[in-house]
Amino acid sequence: MNGLHGIIFSYEKEPGLRELVEHRMPASIPFGGRYRVIDFMLSNMQNAGITDVGVVLHGNYQSLLDHVGNGKTWDMSRKYGGLRMLPPFADNRKYRSGEEFEGKMQALAGVRSYLQQIRQDYVVLADSDLIINIDLADVFAAHLQSKADITCVCTPNYRQTENATFFQLGEDNKVVKTLCGPKKPEGYHCLEIYILSKDLLLRLVDQCEAEEKISFRSDVLNGMGDQFDIRGYVFNGLAAQIRTVKEYYDRSMDMLDPRVYRELSTAAHPIRAKEDDETPTYIAPESSCTNTLVADGCIIEGTVENSVIFPGVKVAKGAVVRNSILFKNASVEENAEVSYVIADKNVQIRRGSHLNGHENYPMAISKNSVI
Amino acid sequence: MKKDCIAMLLAGGQGSRLYVLTENMAKPAVPFGGKFRIIDFPLSNCTNAGIDTVGVLTQYRPLELNSYIGSGQPWDLDRDDGGVHILPPYQSATGASWYKGTANAIYQNIGFVDMYDPEYVVVLSGDHIYKMDYADMVAAHKKAGAACTIAVMEVPWSEASRFGIMSVDGEDNITEFAEKPKEPKSNLASMGIYVFTWSKMRECLIRDENDPNSENDFGKNIIPMMLNAGEKMIAYRFAGYWKDVGTLDSLWDANMDMLATGSGLDLFERSWPIYGRSTSAPPAMLGKNSSVEHSVVTRGCVVDGKAENSVLSENSAIEDGATVEYSILMPGAVVKKGATVSYAIIGEDTVIGENAVIGCRPDGSEGWGVTVVGPETDVPGDYKLAANHMLNKNLKEVAR
Numbered sequence: 001m002n003g004l005h006g007i008i009f010s011y012e013k014e015p016g017l018r019e020l021v022e023h024r025m026p027a028s029i030p031f032g033g034r035y036r037v038i039d040f041m042l043s044n045m046q047n048a049g050i051t052d053v054g055v056v057l058h059g060n061y062q063s064l065l066d067h068v069g070n071g072k073t074w075d076m077s078r079k080y081g082g083l084r085m086l087p088p089f090a091d092n093r094k095y096r097s098g099e100e101f102e103g104k105m106q107a108l109a110g111v112r113s114y115l116q117q118i119r120q121d122y123v124v125l126a127d128s129d130l131i132i133n134i135d136l137a138d139v140f141a142a143h144l145q146s147k148a149d150i151t152c153v154c155t156p157n158y159r160q161t162e163n164a165t166f167f168q169l170g171e172d173n174k175v176v177k178t179l180c181g182p183k184k185p186e187g188y189h190c191l192e193i194y195i196l197s198k199d200l201l202l203r204l205v206d207q208c209e210a211e212e213k214i215s216f217r218s219d220v221l222n223g224m225g226d227q228f229d230i231r232g233y234v235f236n237g238l239a240a241q242i243r244t245v246k247e248y249y250d251r252s253m254d255m256l257d258p259r260v261y262r263e264l265s266t267a268a269h270p271i272r273a274k275e276d277d278e279t280p281t282y283i284a285p286e287s288s289c290t291n292t293l294v295a296d297g298c299i300i301e302g303t304v305e306n307s308v309i310f311p312g313v314k315v316a317k318g319a320v321v322r323n324s325i326l327f328k329n330a331s332v333e334e335n336a337e338v339s340y341v342i343a344d345k346n347v348q349i350r351r352g353s354h355l356n357g358h359e360n361y362p363m364a365i366s367k368n369s370v371i
Numbered sequence: 372m373k374k375d376c377i378a379m380l381l382a383g384g385q386g387s388r389l390y391v392l393t394e395n396m397a398k399p400a401v402p403f404g405g406k407f408r409i410i411d412f413p414l415s416n417c418t419n420a421g422i423d424t425v426g427v428l429t430q431y432r433p434l435e436l437n438s439y440i441g442s443g444q445p446w447d448l449d450r451d452d453g454g455v456h457i458l459p460p461y462q463s464a465t466g467a468s469w470y471k472g473t474a475n476a477i478y479q480n481i482g483f484v485d486m487y488d489p490e491y492v493v494v495l496s497g498d499h500i501y502k503m504d505y506a507d508m509v510a511a512h513k514k515a516g517a518a519c520t521i522a523v524m525e526v527p528w529s530e531a532s533r534f535g536i537m538s539v540d541g542e543d544n545i546t547e548f549a550e551k552p553k554e555p556k557s558n559l560a561s562m563g564i565y566v567f568t569w570s571k572m573r574e575c576l577i578r579d580e581n582d583p584n585s586e587n588d589f590g591k592n593i594i595p596m597m598l599n600a601g602e603k604m605i606a607y608r609f610a611g612y613w614k615d616v617g618t619l620d621s622l623w624d625a626n627m628d629m630l631a632t633g634s635g636l637d638l639f640e641r642s643w644p645i646y647g648r649s650t651s652a653p654p655a656m657l658g659k660n661s662s663v664e665h666s667v668v669t670r671g672c673v674v675d676g677k678a679e680n681s682v683l684s685e686n687s688a689i690e691d692g693a694t695v696e697y698s699i700l701m702p703g704a705v706v707k708k709g710a711t712v713s714y715a716i717i718g719e720d721t722v723i724g725e726n727a728v729i730g731c732r733p734d735g736s737e738g739w740g741v742t743v744v745g746p747e748t749d750v751p752g753d754y755k756l757a758a759n760h761m762l763n764k765n766l767k768e769v770a771r
Contacts, residue, residue, distance in 0.1 A: 015390070032653065032654070033653070033654035034653060034654045034670065043651075072444070086675050159531055256656075258658070261653065261656055264653065265652065265653040265671075270651035270652075271651065271653070272651045273651070275649040277644055277646055278403035279404075279405075279406075279638035279645070279667075280404065280638075280667040280668060280669035280682075280683075281630075281655065281667060281668050281669065282630070282639070282666075282667050283663045283664060283665070283666055283668065284664070284665060284669070285664050285665040286664070287664065288662075289657050289661075289663060290657055290658065290659055290660070290661055290662075291657070291658065291659045292656075292657050293653070293654045293655070293656055293657075294654055294657060294668065295654040295655075296406070296654075296668070296669050296670060297639070299639070307585070308654075309654070339731055
């Protein structure tokens with residue numbers, strides 16, 4: 001049996017995501033024409049042979065429950081083990097700071113009885129809002145080989161991310177310094193994927209709880225860094241944390257790069273998403289749809305360029321969509337034009353409307369809006 | 372366990388008239404319409420009509436079909452009570468035999484049907500493309516108190532002699548049945564979709580099995596036998612889109628019908644969805660210099676060349692400078708740089724080499740027809756395959 005257990009953290013609000021999180025958690029934001037953000041981490045875990053995963057829930061998690069369901073999409077609907085959703089207060093007590101947890105260690109303390117029952121010897125902790133296709137089996141192998149206490153995945157390719165963590169790596173990739181949310185980034189960008197043993201995790205959870213410490217990165221990595229052998233695992237592929245609308249927009253547009261598209265969709269490590277049961281997309285005569293990622297169930301009769309199109313979108317005759325992202329069932333009616341727009345689910349851009357966002361400030365339109 | 376109605380789906384045929392496409396798989400497993408397989412249509416019709424128990428009778432090359440159906444989950448047919456069951460021929464105490472005919476296939480599974488003790492059994496074929504509410508047909512059957520109800524549709528009189536033709540009285544009671552009559556008396560063609568009252572059907576199957584001269588076929592034996600016995604048999608008229616895709620031409624036609632708004636085959640209509648097994652491919656990627664018109668694309672397609680009037684299936688690709696027109700690329704088919712595919716069906720996972728030319732536009736010549744390349748074929752660069760020709764995976768050109 002695979003010796004690795006998955007824990008995924010979800011967070012309620014990232015204020016920087018504005019309209020995109022009005023009706024959902026960051027983990028269930030649609031991404032890349034077909035996916036929800038959490039699909040990436042669940043698929044990474046599935047592809048590494050991980051069979052048991054706990055998702056630590058936070059705040060208003062209905063949209064996430066609807067999306068993940070019983071975990072069947074990732075083969076995690078199991079009689080024994082499989083996917084477990086862990087609501088706050090699983091241990092039937094309040095977090096000290098109030099209604100909801102504020103840090104990973106506090107969240108883990110809230111689900112301690114679940115952690116106690118984990119049947120694997122090792123645990124991988126990861127965030128639900130990371131776009132990545134990573135071979136976690138290889139990270140696990142590196143962790144075992146190095147005999148480190150904690151292995152942290154990090155990347156030399158820095159992308160603008162709010163409130164990021166950085167490492168300086170020494171000999172054998174030992175983490176010699178941890179910086180939390182520095183003004184000026186330096187070193188390796190921490191992707192907040194950690195592997196450690198179940199025993200150490202439980203010890204840390206208990207110790208942090210006793211000392212009223214709540215954060216993994218500042219209280220454990222930074223605060224107790226000198227007590228443990230902490231190593232970095234350097235990942236050179238595409239990795240994107242999504243914490244603002246601008247980051248969301250830029251990372252979505254990156255998907256149009258054939259190299260990125262291939263990396264995220266490699267057949268060896270597929271990213272699985274809930275079936276949409278849509279018919280194939282129809283592209284009409286005298287329309288044009290170029291440099292665009294288009295999901296199933298769409299009808300394209302107008303012009304679409306440099307865009308990401310989710311299932312069931314309609315672009316009518318004479319309509320022009322440029323540099324935009326249209327969520328499920330959005331429609332752009334005749335002669336309407338949009339550019340640098342993120343139109344949420346069911347948004348209708350009525351006949352003749354013109355909407356322009358800016359490359360530096362894409363216009364996000366709330367779910368169900370009619371314009 | 373008792374069910375009012377269950378369905379038996381005949382999926383064992385070889386589909387020999389699909390030639391290279393069914394060398395390695397049964398006809399119902401043949402891909403259709405970009406992301407479906409033919410069997411998705413009857414299975415989705417069952418689940419949409421509320422029929423939750425389906426026996427799938429398999430015989431010829433069942434591997435692909437069995438693995439595709441799996442637990443039945445994509446069609447919501449993974450049930451503890453009922454659900455989809457694969458029914459291959461089996462060995463019994465008195466010996467073993469293949470399914471000798473459509474009626475014999477169900478005869479051999481009387482035990483399966485009895486397990487659910489249904490009042491009615493719907494018999495379906497695995498090679499038709501259509502959306503139909505079997506519940507409505509069963510209701511008509513019940514209302515008439517019939518022993519057998521046969522779905523029929525009006526066909527042009529000129530084509531009537533290609534079908535099994537029903538003659539009916541003023542109340543749509545079937546009075547006569549003729550298989551491919553030279554001089555048809557009616558233009559109501561049987562669609563090969565039947566509802567039987569199980570107790571009557573069970574008797575007939577046993578009687579038919581005891582007749583050594585019978586071919587054990589529904590159309591040839593069971594229906595005439597019931598008519599002669601004076602059983603109440605009614606015609607159920609169907610007016611929607613329906614196509615038997617048992618030949619290369621009809622398979623090509625039905626795929627093209629997806630593109631034609633007037634054809635009646637509307638897969639966008641959401642009240643009667645067609646379900647299929649999901650693959651994990653990403654959305655289609657239409658490149659900077661691509662040109663796609665009047666075509667369907669689906670997940671995993673990567674288009675950098677040109678597609679017109681075509682059906683591009685999952686994970687198919689058209690490279691730079693390649694052109695595909697009036698053609699069907701089945702899942703995983705790749706058309707390399709500079710190649711041209713015209714009026715053709717390209718099988719699953721086949722690669723058309725650079726600058727190859729497959730098929731051509733109708734040129735008015737007598738020998739013109741749709742060109743076909745079988746699955747898993749590696750067509751070398753610069754290869755030319757003439758219209759109406761077929762190529763199999765050993766690169767042997769086969770006559771149609």
